[in-house]
Amino acid sequence: MENVLIISGNKTASETIGGFIQETFRCRVRVAVSGQQARDIFTTNPSWELAVINYPLPDENGMELAEYICKNTPAGCILIVKSDSYDKLEERADKSGVILMSKPFSKQILYQIVKAVDVSVKRSWSMYEEIVRLEKQVGEIKLIDKAKFMLMEYKNMTEQEAHSYLEQSAMKSRKKKTAVASEIIDKLNEQFCE
Numbered sequence: 001m002e003n004v005l006i007i008s009g010n011k012t013a014s015e016t017i018g019g020f021i022q023e024t025f026r027c028r029v030r031v032a033v034s035g036q037q038a039r040d041i042f043t044t045n046p047s048w049e050l051a052v053i054n055y056p057l058p059d060e061n062g063m064e065l066a067e068y069i070c071k072n073t074p075a076g077c078i079l080i081v082k083s084d085s086y087d088k089l090e091e092r093a094d095k096s097g098v099i100l101m102s103k104p105f106s107k108q109i110l111y112q113i114v115k116a117v118d119v120s121v122k123r124s125w126s127m128y129e130e131i132v133r134l135e136k137q138v139g140e141i142k143l144i145d146k147a148k149f150m151l152m153e154y155k156n157m158t159e160q161e162a163h164s165y166l167e168q169s170a171m172k173s174r175k176k177k178t179a180v181a182s183e184i185i186d187k188l189n190e191q192f193c194e
Contacts, residue, residue, distance in 0.1 A: 001025050001027050001050060001121065001122075002028060003027065004018075004021050004022075004027050004051075005041060005042075005050070005051045005052070006030070006031045006032070006051075006052050007031075007032045007034075007035070007037075007051060007052065007053045007054065007057065007062070007065065008031070008033070008052075008054035009033055009054070009056075009057050009058040010054055013054045014031045014033075014054070017054070017080075017110070018031055020110065020111075024111060024114075025114065025118070034058050034059045034060075035057045035059050035060040035065040038051065038053075038069075039065070039068065042072070046073050048073065049125065050075055050076045050077070050078070050118070050121060051069050051076070051077045051078070052077075053065060053077065053079045053080065055080060055082070055085065062081075063079065063089055063092060063093070063098070066079045066093070066096070066098040067092075067098065074124045074125055074128040076099065076117035076121045076124075077097070077099065078099045078100075078101055078114070079098050079101065080101045080103060081100060081101070081102060081103065082102070082103050083102045083103060086100060086102045140177075140178045143182060144166065144178065146181070146185055147162075147166060147180075147182075147184040148162040148163060149162075150184065150188045150189075154188050154192045166180060166184070169184070
């Protein structure tokens with residue numbers, strides 16, 4: 001694990017939890033003091049592998065943020081709550097994939113939970129990276145297909161001719177097929193669609 005975000009309005013708790021995780025797991029730890037600041041951090045840099053939320057936060061209770069993190073990022077999320085809130089939040093946390101941890105806790109318990117999350121996040125990250133790679137590949141195929149279909153429609157080429165035209169243009173210009181496809185789409189849109 002390399003990147004951990006601690007979200008807490010309590011400075012002492014942030015320093016204690018963050019210091020322990022940083023020292024034990026040799027990772028980069030950053031602190032956010034509110035739910036909004038944490039959302040902003042995830043928006044600008046989604047590479048955080050773990051979020052540890054000290055419930056409640058100054059601007060929200062923290063459960064909504066934990067659900068947001070689990071739904072919109074590949075990061076694992078630990079929500080640390082007072083023991084009297086644990087039962088109220090347990091079912092909701094289970095449904096959204098949030099790991100609930102009750103205060104007070106020992107360093108050993110924190111270590112075991114963070115270690116378990118680390119293992120699971122590593123598996124999730126590899127799947128996430130594969131999904132991103134495949135989505136990019138699908139986007140490239142769609143772009144190339146769109147250029148071919150536009151060549152077929154506006155230049156009366158067959159599919160094979162459009163395919164060959166794209167490949168030849170890419171080789172001649174020493175550009176990727178996707179770059180050439182994008183240029184063709186722009187050019188044909190200018191000529192025939194405006």
